[in-house]
Amino acid sequence: MSIQGSLFSTVPILSGDNYKKWKEDLDVALCLMELDLALREPKPIVTTTSTTEEKQKLEKWKTANRKCATLMKRSIPENMKASVEKMDTTTEYLATIKEVFEVFQSAEKEELMNQILSAKFDGNGTVREHILEISSMAQKLKDLDTNLDDDFLISFTLKSLP
Known part of the structure; x- marks a missing residue:
């Protein structure tokens, strides 16, 4: 197994009660694999007058964004994938996952409160x-x-x- 593969294997599958740990472990793995560029920086804008360096920066960002999104998709359960729309950027995808998780978390809170009250x-x-x-x-x-x-x-x- 590669070093990158072993780093990513430390990221747990997202479940109803581990969002904070999942997010922390995902951030660490992506940082150590040097793929967090898409999370740290906005998408570079390239025009017809852009330099070669600016175009290379965009390509590097696109690669990091694609890899981050792929790794995130791999660490969320199938039932959550259906709830998360396809996003252009990793930051949008992560924000959507957080929103879906918050809905799941609210439902879990309500269920636990009902169990305690009954x-x-x-x-x-x-x-x-x-x-x-x-x-x-x-x-x-x-x-x-x-x-x-x-x-x-x-x-x-x-x-x-x-």
Whole structure:
């Protein structure tokens, strides 16, 4: 396996709860592979009077943009690819992925909130397991940048018990 291939293999597949890690790992891999030019700089504008150097800069940027987009597409799941429109630049593509992720994240937050609000101890398992399950859901919400007040969570957890 090439060094570039091993660098990219460190980028996880984007899922509902790992956008921040995915983005950080993607940025590092693209930087180390020297492909982040398309993320750092806008597309160069070339006219009929442009110099050879300016034309070469555009070609280098196009190559980096194409490779970045290809690597991003490879690290997102099929169901998300269908939700992301084809974009001309990597920065547009990344912004669209972020928007789609935020929609997925909102749905996940709503689902977790509904699970917490509808949690009732049904006698299966122990009270400790029930409390840990609610704590786990609250932690997932915190990981999604949704903070629940601890007093509210304690009060609600106690009310979910018989």
